[in-house]
Structure formats: C-alpha cells, structure tokens
Amino acid sequence: MTDRLRAELAAAIAAVQDLAADHRRIVEAAQGSNGDDEHDVEGTSIAFERSLADAALQRGRVREQAVRDALRRLADGSYGRCAGCGRPISAERLAALPLAETCIGCAR
Template sequence: MTDTTTHSTRLAEERQTTADRLEGLRREFGQVVEATVDSNSDDEHDPEGATIAYERSQVAALIDQAEQHLVDIDAALDRLAEGTYGKCVVCGREIPEERLEARPTARTCVEHAGKG
C-alpha cells in the first residue's frame, strides 16, 4: 500500500524546488537574450554568436524540461487526490514503492513503462 502522506509531502517539495528552478532558468534565459540585444546579430560570422545561440538553446531546453516536470508533478498530485496514485494506469496494479521513491511522478509499473 502506498503511503500517500509521504508522497504528497515529497511531491509538494519537489514541485516547489522545480518551480524555483524554473524561475531561475527563465531569469537566466532573459539575461542571455538581453546580452544579445546590443551584440552583432550575425551568429554565423560572430565568434561569440554560436556560443550565445547554443547557450540560449540549452537554457530553453532546460526550461521545457522543468515545465514538463511541473505538469507531471501536478498530474501525480491529482492522482493522489483521486486516490489512484501508486496504481499503474495500464494494468491497475500497485506500482512498487521503490519505483515511486526513484520516480515519484511514475504513472506505470516498470513492466508498462513507456506505455502510459
């Protein structure tokens, strides 16, 4: 049986950590964009242009990942509220506690990972 209180607390903490991280990443992205305002916009010929474009794309990818993680956390919190947290969405069996410890947003058991 899944200890919903422990998982609820952990998910809430992880949500706050992720939201804080996302805020920092958005701030960093803004700084990268701001730094390019006064620079040469010709990334192909500006030696720093490629580095700035790379950094901008890296931060954007991290923002996307953090945003998706928030969606996953919110979905897990919804499952907790509905009483379905810790049950595989494919087969309905209990997700092993070890899997939930490693991946608290897991929607499936290991057997059905990637299918839910």
C-alpha cells in the first residue's frame, strides 16, 4: 500500500506543479491585459480562465494533502481505521479508495 500511495503522492505533486505553472501563466496574461473585465471581452475570458485555473490548482492541492495525510496515517499506524467510528475500513473500500479516511457507513 505504501508504494501505491507514494506513487499517488508523486503524481499529485507533479500535477500541482503543472497546475501552478498554468496558473502563473494565466495570472501573468491577466496582468498584461488592461484589466477592465466588465467591458473588455478578452479580459472577461482571461478572468474566467483564471478562475478555472484557481479551482484546478485548489483541487490539486487538496488531493496532494489527502495523499500526504494517508502516508502519515500509514506511518503512525492509523491507516485503514475509520476516523468517524474507529472501526477498520474494509479492504475492498481501501483498494478502491486508498485515501479513504472513513468506513462506508460513516461516509454516507
């Protein structure tokens, strides 16, 4: 399981770096425009693109943190134990969702 999580972490970090690079490029493009979003068609689309990039970067960071949390739980021995009720999370659920923090009962 550790290997799989480490691979997930590497992928999540790489994704965040890509998203951060996209984000930076879009922010720089936005700074290059005249910034009048209300009346400038190009400015509006840059603002929209930027909001998408913000959201994507945010999701990427949340995922990276989730993998880091799972690795921390592996290290401290709490991995696979439900954060809600304290019972073990089923092997099937962990196989499908290695980052799961709760059992299926508590996730509902």
